[in-house]
Amino acid sequence: MTTFKRDIAAVVAPATGLTLEAVESAITLPQHEGQGDFSFPCFPLAKSLRKAPAAIAAELAKTLQPPPGFTKIEALNGYLNFFVDKPDFARRVLSEIARSEAAYGDNGLGTGKRTVIDFSSPNMGKELAFHHLRGTMIGNSLSKVYRKCGYEVVRVNHLGDWGTSYGKLIVMFLREGLGEADLSGLTLEKLNALYRSFDAASKQDPGLEDEARRVFAQLESGDGWFRRLWSVFRDVTLDELKRLYSILGVGFDIYMGEAFFADRVDDVVGLLQARNLLKESQGAVVVDLSAFDMPPALIRKSDGSTLYITRDIAAALYRHTEYGFARCFYVVDNGQSLHFQQLFKVLELMGNEWHRQCEHIPFGLVLHKSEEGNWEKGKTRTGQASLLKDVLEAASEKILGIMAEKNPEVAGNSKLAMEIAVGALVFSELKNRRLNDIRFEWDQALSFEGDSGPYVQNAHVRLCSILRKAGLSPASLASMTLEGIRWELLKEASAVDLIDTLAQFPDKVAVSMESRDPCPLAQYALSIADGVHRFVHECRVLGSSKEKERLLLVAAARSVLGSALDLIGVPAIESM
């Protein structure tokens, strides 16, 4: 794509007096038929040339020679429209895809740089709710996209395994008369129930909150029994967590929770003190941020225990010295933006120039309908938010029914049903821009029609099916010879459009990276699927006189669609 733009720039720049870069970045892709394949708008030239844009375009169209690979240049509405030589375009695009395969779309933007991506990061003792899927899959996708751009990526799960919540769990555990003997059979459901009963009990007895804080303070100062309970609670949660991650196809390089940083907070306090940033206020130790129009950062509570910003400072310092990151991303919901503003400001005040390399990647909240009928942030503890495992299960069950109805060959394949369920749920999370709030409704979450994961997966399935019937494996692109391919035969509108779409993949990868949003790639997967469905509908592949050419396009489309699906975390299945 960029090589085509560069070729155009080489012709246009000398004639207009603009730089190559200026021309290249001004070139756009036209939307409508008859406008060619690449356009250069002549409007900015009107002032310097003191001529109407339409006249400039007309004159340039007359005098310029089409660059190699182009057939003609036309002027229309003040635009200079460039028409590619279709067979040559097909040759260049498909050859490149065939040559690079899974590496197609790679770019070296991040070569030699390391990026830490902190995502998912759930709290221990609580079930994963549906809304955790968003951050988890955005982080998962971004880590793949950044890897594709050459970055070395460190995926960190910053577990919420420290804090007053543990005081609450321990208080309830003891209140219910449980002990060592009950630890072996402990489940995450039970821990969740403890949270709920704590909430109920503390409504009756507000003193319980204080007790929980006291217990946490004891835990933090090293109480052995409490430490033992904490450790079991954490393990129980982690087991269930990893079960769900494996269903989702998500992996982490490091599970390092807040507890790990708990005994580094004294160092943080020391550093803050050395910079003379600390101040006592209402019995607590804070960094005053009023000069920056922000509430103070609470470093230590009045009972001496720490808060999560203190541990986040410790974690940032640790990550910087340990990984020497070029970038450190925090994929956390938009509700925490003030926290991250405070965190980055404190890092700056501490004299860390690298605070600029830290970035909050916020995403919109999942809203649930309250009893009053308002849309608001769901709460796991009140049971208002839906659990991720329940949604996954309901989705795969429904899909199992659809499979039995549509394709007897795969009926009863529950593993496949789960892959389709994951594809559906993940795709619907990522097809919209990450900052949009999402309203959770069961019938919408379980809707698999239209622009959905299954639709995109189905396009991949059909390509695989054609390749299979041709006696080829889905990944057979590499083994196909380009010798004797008659490129001019790929001339039907659906074939031409599909090739055009495939050519855009590298640009979409870069856009997704720059915007730190998987959405452009999800939308792109959708447009490949559209193109695939139209192509296989219009153009018979097997047994056609153009079988060799069309089979190559099928294999190339399969390869690019597979890459796109992989980047957004939707399973690229081969039958359904």
Added chain:
RNA sequence: GCACCCGUAGCUCAGUUGGAUAGAGCGCUGCCCUCCGAAGGCAGAGGUCAUAGGUUCGAAUCCUAUCGGGUGUACCA
């Protein structure tokens, strides 16, 4: 009050370093399986891009204000 985010078709949303005639899906009206998978394709209806100003040759996109919705705002994470 202040801060962050959102407002595009009846509904859910793409489109955003400013470019030509604003696009999908769902729902609605029809059409297409002796044809590699119909979880598909084709056609139709549906829009003052929240509102009002501004910048510009050009604004859904940038700036300002207003309205509406979500979230956060000192000892939870």
